[in-house]
Amino acid sequence: MPFDVIVVGSGFGGAITSCRLQQKGYRVLVLERGRRWGKRDFPRSPEDAWIWDPEAPEERNGWLELRTFPHMSVAMGAGVGGGSLIYANVSVEAPRQCFAKGWPPEITYEELKPHYDEVKRFMNVREVPDNQWTPRMRLMSEAAEAVGAGDRFRKLELAVTFDDSFTYDELPKGAAASKLTVNAQGAEQGTCVHLGNCDIGCEVLAKNTLDLNYLFAAERSGAVVRELHLVTNIEPLAAGGYRVDFDRLAGGERVPGSETAALVVIAAGSLGSTELLLRCRDVTRTLPGLSPRLGLGWSSNGDFLTPALYALRGVEPSRGPTIASAIDFYRDDPDATFWIQDGGLPNLAAAYLARKAADPTTGFEARMLIEALQRLVRDGDSLRGVMPWFAQGLDAADGRLTLKPRSASDPRLRLFLEWDVRKSAETIRAIVAMHERLSRRTGGLALVPPTWTLFKDLVTPHPLGGCNMGRDASTGVVDHAGRVFGYPGLYVADGAIVPEAVGVNPSRTIGALAERIAALIAARR
Numbered sequence: 001m002p003f004d005v006i007v008v009g010s011g012f013g014g015a016i017t018s019c020r021l022q023q024k025g026y027r028v029l030v031l032e033r034g035r036r037w038g039k040r041d042f043p044r045s046p047e048d049a050w051i052w053d054p055e056a057p058e059e060r061n062g063w064l065e066l067r068t069f070p071h072m073s074v075a076m077g078a079g080v081g082g083g084s085l086i087y088a089n090v091s092v093e094a095p096r097q098c099f100a101k102g103w104p105p106e107i108t109y110e111e112l113k114p115h116y117d118e119v120k121r122f123m124n125v126r127e128v129p130d131n132q133w134t135p136r137m138r139l140m141s142e143a144a145e146a147v148g149a150g151d152r153f154r155k156l157e158l159a160v161t162f163d164d165s166f167t168y169d170e171l172p173k174g175a176a177a178s179k180l181t182v183n184a185q186g187a188e189q190g191t192c193v194h195l196g197n198c199d200i201g202c203e204v205l206a207k208n209t210l211d212l213n214y215l216f217a218a219e220r221s222g223a224v225v226r227e228l229h230l231v232t233n234i235e236p237l238a239a240g241g242y243r244v245d246f247d248r249l250a251g252g253e254r255v256p257g258s259e260t261a262a263l264v265v266i267a268a269g270s271l272g273s274t275e276l277l278l279r280c281r282d283v284t285r286t287l288p289g290l291s292p293r294l295g296l297g298w299s300s301n302g303d304f305l306t307p308a309l310y311a312l313r314g315v316e317p318s319r320g321p322t323i324a325s326a327i328d329f330y331r332d333d334p335d336a337t338f339w340i341q342d343g344g345l346p347n348l349a350a351a352y353l354a355r356k357a358a359d360p361t362t363g364f365e366a367r368m369l370i371e372a373l374q375r376l377v378r379d380g381d382s383l384r385g386v387m388p389w390f391a392q393g394l395d396a397a398d399g400r401l402t403l404k405p406r407s408a409s410d411p412r413l414r415l416f417l418e419w420d421v422r423k424s425a426e427t428i429r430a431i432v433a434m435h436e437r438l439s440r441r442t443g444g445l446a447l448v449p450p451t452w453t454l455f456k457d458l459v460t461p462h463p464l465g466g467c468n469m470g471r472d473a474s475t476g477v478v479d480h481a482g483r484v485f486g487y488p489g490l491y492v493a494d495g496a497i498v499p500e501a502v503g504v505n506p507s508r509t510i511g512a513l514a515e516r517i518a519a520l521i522a523a524r525r
């Protein structure tokens, strides 16, 4: 076998386990369904590759996958670096109270702490420098004061490379104000110039994405990362180890192939890992002994966004890192069930024009027109007075993922989420009430989405669970070390193993769990 370990997916779980295992001398292969994105490829124009389509990935294998189920939609990234490409860079520890129930006894905040610290160090995580507060951070701080929670305002830790000498006087220079740096792993990055495009790819590479740190280090140590490889099945081998089947997505076709290894680490994300294992258990039946808990205990992490209108205030949601601060209701309150953040939105029109302006093939007259349009977009930005209040909370984590035919006429089995909001509704209502209060007290008008008020529909970018950790196969799919019950050498190491809502942005917790799993695998060798 040319590889000791096959890692499925290259997000937080996949990048971190592949890096650590390769560094420990394992020969690692990473199979990632999405593309390798460069700073000139990020989607900007309407005709660009925005969408990952699970129905036809050989044709549409773009930036974002949006899965829609009754009452819940889930947004996910696709690409080498997984969710780090699309995420808002918030890298925070989970509050202690999230570990109070549902986790195996080995996993506590104290147990994860050294791994939290290691992810922070490796991903160069820090707060926005004090001379670079965004207009939304100022609004957040004022709003916290206005509701009597001024001491709960805090800047968030972000996986972003900042330049302490940058000031807002340099904003008109745009990307040109970014400085070239080399990070601790040896990858070239730029410094953040507050372009606000974090969720659609940072054109100056100021985001500390996994392809620039953990995966970069993994490849430098010899790991092989194959893009556009969609894993379809996993089967145990008689002699030990596993065969991993995949479709290579090439030229609009699916080209089947397979590789074998003694160890397989599944890290395809909450939905991806759960769907793959459900297919292995219930469709191909190559892993028939997987736990009956597979698919249970899924959480949306209590995410909610309320836009608010400010007629007299420039909130500028497209300026600066997408999220940068929080009102931390968890601190010193074990009964708190949510916290509040400042959301942000990329200015797609401005990003598109910036790409066109930077294109050397754009002619002189077109460039003049683009520059005029850029001024217009900047000055008359229709989003200027919009504050996207954001929040995460401790929901009931009681969703259930299964495979189901869409209809009698279409018998193909697809991933399906049964989501009943009833046990989580109190947390969401409390978030909405706080968003309304924060808006009211600062002169804004909260526009609670009718999708919630009328239909109780939610959207989450933070799916968690599906292959939950437990003590044994009757309580979970994997143990505290990511080992799949009943299948030695098979692991899950991503957001799918998180058994409860973490109530904050989850990537650092997923990263800490992955660091711990990799350390335990290496220690057992």
Ligand SMILES: Cc1cc2nc3c(=O)[nH]c(=O)nc-3n(C[C@H](O)[C@H](O)[C@H](O)COP(=O)(O)OP(=O)(O)OC[C@H]3O[C@@H](n4cnc5c(N)ncnc54)[C@H](O)[C@@H]3O)c2cc1C
Residues within 6 Å of the ligand: 008, 009, 010, 011, 012, 013, 014, 031, 032, 033, 034, 075, 076, 077, 078, 079, 080, 081, 082, 083, 084, 086, 087, 088, 089, 090, 091, 092, 199, 229, 230, 231, 232, 267, 268, 269, 270, 272, 273, 276, 323, 461, 462, 463, 493, 494, 495, 496, 505, 506, 507, 508, 510
């Ligand atoms: C818009 C947005 C903003 C976000 N902002 C933040 C934030 O600021 N902070 C934060 O902590 N979290 C944020 N998140 C959430 C964060 O991205 C996820 O929690 C995190 O990426 C999950 O890590 P993971 O390892 O579980 O899975 P992922 O990072 O999703 O990685 C899974 C990988 O597996 C690949 N894959 C899936 N199926 C297969 C298959 N069958 N074969 C091969 N490869 C496969 C996927 O393409 C993907 O690359 C955000 C998410 C979104 C969508």
Ligand code: SF4
Residues within 6 Å of the ligand: 160, 191, 192, 193, 194, 195, 196, 197, 198, 199, 201, 202, 203, 204, 205, 206, 207, 319, 320, 321, 322
């Ligand atoms: S704000 Fe702009 S420059 Fe800074 S990290 Fe986000 S996209 Fe990059």
